[in-house]
Amino acid sequence: MKIAFYGSSLLSAYWNGAATYYRGLLRSLAERGYQITFYEPDIYERQQNRDIDPPAWCDVVVYEGTIPALKDVAVEAALADIVIKASGVGFEDDLLLEQVMTAARPAALKIFWDVDAPATLAELKGLPEHPLRKALADLDLVLTYGGGDPVVQAYRAMGAVECIPIYNALDPQTHHPVAPDCRFKADLGFLGNRLPDREARVEAFFLDSAAGLNNRSFLLGGSGWHDKPMAPNVHYIGHVSTRDHNAFNVTPKAVLNISRESMAQNGFSPATRVFEAAGAGACLITDYWEGIDRFLKPDEEVLVARDGGDVRDILTDLTDEHAAAIGRRALQRVLAEHTYQHRAVEVDRLFRSHFGSKEAAE
Structure with a gap:
């Protein structure tokens, strides 16, 4: 079957947290026989910051960030058996949704794939005339990158025929244990872009913890933090290419996951970083969110902090041996239950x- 997938970017993770999710899941679907074309706009300097070449398992069409170019690629949805519009493409999202679903054949499966469901639902709340909300009843399926029952119920209440979470996972071909790299040596590392609904949580869990632990070293990676005040024991290294994520995860004694505010409040939304870190065998400390134990077992496969004070306490007591044991158990768990091959089996069945x-309804 042919899939036409309209998303933010497959080729670049630059200001694009969904990239590894797209890559892992679509490659696994390709291995199951799907023919995939991914359409991405040339915006936000992503094409100048590619971190992978166009892959053999997926055709990638890069189009200009203009309305005529958008319409040109939208008509190609008519060639596909499955037409997918992702959230957060970043250029004329509402128009793109309308154009690709209009172009899709009546027999095609029409899907909206939400990679930030809590934020999308917050935007739709109280806006019955929003283009996406009006389109839901005509779509066959809404898939989300997480969110559990709260997201499923909210989407159904807004008119979706069916909503099913397809959670982040591990791509073992991309994220796996590697040798430590001295560039990333630290007691605690955090990797994430500076975003409005994450910044306050990064201050509380990471920057304030660093300020309170002068005898520990902290490593900060990600875009947008260059003018952020931080303690002298925080080393900021800017954007980290996905090719360096494994080394970034395994070199510090521990790495920190900090969820965006909307995802932390909703729960059941493990970030890609959770599985990347576990897949590299890193000792992961995560902020608390409901549903963690569905993916990793607290205190055995992941360490959980409810605030910056917990982060400081964990770091103060954490030994190299304990950190290594946490990482080993996390790796075993995600390989056994949470790879994109596991997710692709679920999506293929859907x-x-x-x-x-x-076909039965026709």
Whole structure:
């Protein structure tokens, strides 16, 4: 079956946290026989900051960030059996949704794939005339990158026929244990872009912890933090290419996951960083969110902090041996239950069952 996937970017993770999710899941679907074309706009300097070449398992069409170019690629949805519009493409999202779903054949499976469901739902709340909300009833399926029952119920209440979370996972071909790299040596590392609904949490969990632990070293990676005040024991290194993520994760004694505010409040939304770190065998400390134990077991496979004070306490007591044991157990768990191969089996089953339902209804 042919998939036309309209997303933010497959080739670049620059200001694009969904990149590794797209890559892992779509490659695993390609291995199951799907023919995929990914359409991404040339915006936000992503094409100048590519971190992978166009892959053999997916055709990538890069189009100009103009309305005529958008319309040109939208008509190609008519060639696909499955038409997917992702959230957060970043250029004329509402128009893109309308254009690709109009172009899709009646027999095609029409899907909206939300990679930031809590934020999307907050935007839709109280706006019954929002283009996405009006389109939901005509879509076959809403898939989300997480969110659990709260997101499923909210989407159904807004008119979605069906909503199913497809969680982040590990791509073992990309994220795996490597040798430590002295560039990333620290007691605690955090990797994440500076975003409005994450910044206050980064201050509380990471920067304030650094200020309170002068005898520990902290490493900060990600875009946008260059003018952020921080303690002298925080080393800021800017954007970190995905090719360096494994070394970034395994070199510090521990790495920190800090969820965006909306995802932390909603729960059941493990970030890609959770599985990247676990896949590299890193000792992961995560902020608390409901549903953590569905993915990793607290205190055995992941360490959980409810605030910056917890982060400081964990770091103060954490030995190299304990950190290594946490990382080993996390790696074993995600390889056994949470790879993109596991997710692709689930998605393949969904696609085929929905095709069967459409054929039976005709």
